[in-house]
Amino acid sequence: MPQTLGKGIKRLKGVDYVMEEKKKEEFIENDSKSKVIVDPWGKDLVQDYARLIREFGMDSFDNNIFPEPNLQMRRGVNFGGQDLEQIAKCIKDKKPFYCLTGIMPSSEKIHLGTETVIQNVKYFQDQGAKTYVLIADVESQATRQVPIEEGKRRALAFHIPAYIALGLDPKKTHFYFQSENKEVSNLVAICAQKVTENEFRAIYGSVHPAKVISAFTQMGDILHPQLGEPMPGVIPVGIDQAPHIRMSRDVARRLREEYGFFPPSAIYNKYTSALDGSFKMSKSEGIGKIEIPEKDTKDLEKKINKAFTGGRVTKEEQRAKGGQPDICVVFEYCKNHFIKDDKTLSKMYEECVTGKNLCGECKAKYGNPYAKKFFEDFAKAFEKAKKDVAKMKIGKE
Numbered sequence: 001m002p003q004t005l006g007k008g009i010k011r012l013k014g015v016d017y018v019m020e021e022k023k024k025e026e027f028i029e030n031d032s033k034s035k036v037i038v039d040p041w042g043k044d045l046v047q048d049y050a051r052l053i054r055e056f057g058m059d060s061f062d063n064n065i066f067p068e069p070n071l072q073m074r075r076g077v078n079f080g081g082q083d084l085e086q087i088a089k090c091i092k093d094k095k096p097f098y099c100l101t102g103i104m105p106s107s108e109k110i111h112l113g114t115e116t117v118i119q120n121v122k123y124f125q126d127q128g129a130k131t132y133v134l135i136a137d138v139e140s141q142a143t144r145q146v147p148i149e150e151g152k153r154r155a156l157a158f159h160i161p162a163y164i165a166l167g168l169d170p171k172k173t174h175f176y177f178q179s180e181n182k183e184v185s186n187l188v189a190i191c192a193q194k195v196t197e198n199e200f201r202a203i204y205g206s207v208h209p210a211k212v213i214s215a216f217t218q219m220g221d222i223l224h225p226q227l228g229e230p231m232p233g234v235i236p237v238g239i240d241q242a243p244h245i246r247m248s249r250d251v252a253r254r255l256r257e258e259y260g261f262f263p264p265s266a267i268y269n270k271y272t273s274a275l276d277g278s279f280k281m282s283k284s285e286g287i288g289k290i291e292i293p294e295k296d297t298k299d300l301e302k303k304i305n306k307a308f309t310g311g312r313v314t315k316e317e318q319r320a321k322g323g324q325p326d327i328c329v330v331f332e333y334c335k336n337h338f339i340k341d342d343k344t345l346s347k348m349y350e351e352c353v354t355g356k357n358l359c360g361e362c363k364a365k366y367g368n369p370y371a372k373k374f375f376e377d378f379a380k381a382f383e384k385a386k387k388d389v390a391k392m393k394i395g396k397e
């Protein structure tokens with residue numbers, strides 16, 4: 001499924017690889033008859049994207065439907081979607097639509113994968129979407145025991161300025177707190193009538209009250225922009241959020257007659273690998289991870305230097321056969337986040353597969369300098385965004 005780079009740009013080698021091939025032995029082995037259960041609050045990751053697409057009734061992502069696809073779209077970071085044609089149509093016909101995402105204020109760090117979500121939100125914002133970003137303080141309280149006030153404090157001090165620093169337009173983004181939004185909580189009560197206990201259990205694997213509260217609040221988030229003026233909306237998310245999308249779409253259909261809701265569309269991005277090449281991103285495991293921000297350049301360099309690569313066992317073998325960028329974490333991070341310029345990324349790829357660069361040389365030429373630049377740019381933009389946020393009125397206080 002090659003990705004094209006859009007008008008006038010040659011197909012970029014190495015950018016259209018399929019990550020499913022990566023480290024096959026680490027894939028969660030599923031009995032082929034069993035359903036894929038995605039637990040939004042769990043640690044298990046599902047890497048079988050093809051299967052997820054099948055079982056969740058998604059479409060594989062086709063960036064040709066969107067004008068000027070962003071880097072994440074062109075480089076295959078987005079792998080699936082639901083009902084994206086209705087969004088493409090709104091863009092084309094200049095009809096109103098919205099884009100919405102949520103932030104869990106559970107730590108003062110942003111996962112690299114979240115950068116993809118933000119770039120997708122920015123893309124739709126630039127295409128004219130009404131943009132909502134909510135702070136999931138209710139969900140953080142219910143599932144992570146973060147006190148609501150603490151969640152708000154973190155969001156104002158870190159997450160909101162960070163989302164702006166990564167590209168959102170503060171003037172065009174409506175930020176709100178779940179705990180303060182009356183429309184959302186009223187809609188929760190309406191949606192609660194439309195799902196049975198068995199359905200909830202089938203989707204989430206449990207009916208724990210904290211999960212019920214969080215899932216319904218998220219459904220309220222996702223659908224509330226349509227109160228008053230029903231319109232299509234797109235929710236960019238990591239795959240762990242697929243159950244919420246599924247339930248929101250079902251409930252939207254059930255409320256269609258009364259409220260005119262459109263089932264929300266979704267665009268799904270792939271997981272980010274951990275530094276050691278595994279798919280696990282849990283804090284205590286492996287050699288750590290790169291998150292936003294990375295303030296200590298030395299530490300960042302150490303992490304990149306220790307990262308799992310697609311290098312060969314010996315120097316001679318690598319010169320002869322070339323490296324394997326398709327399983328290399330350094331290449332993945334550069335492709336998905338650090339190197340924005342297509343030509344530079346193409347060169348990195350070429351110099352790897354032809355054996356021109358050994359991994360140490362490649363990290364010195366590409367991995368380290370571009371990672372450093374990414375975080376320096378972020379730090380600057382973050383300082384500026386903090387000033388913007390100080391002037392904005394977000395929430396009640």
Ligand code: TRP
Nearest residue numbers: 100101102103104136218221222
């Ligand atoms: N549950 C999401 C997370 O864990 C946060 C969230 C809450 C959200 N409401 C949302 C995401 C609505 C997308 C849309 O990150």
Ligand code: SF4
Nearest residue numbers: 310323328352359362
């Ligand atoms: Fe990865 Fe670079 Fe080594 Fe290739 S040369 S495997 S891209 S670190």
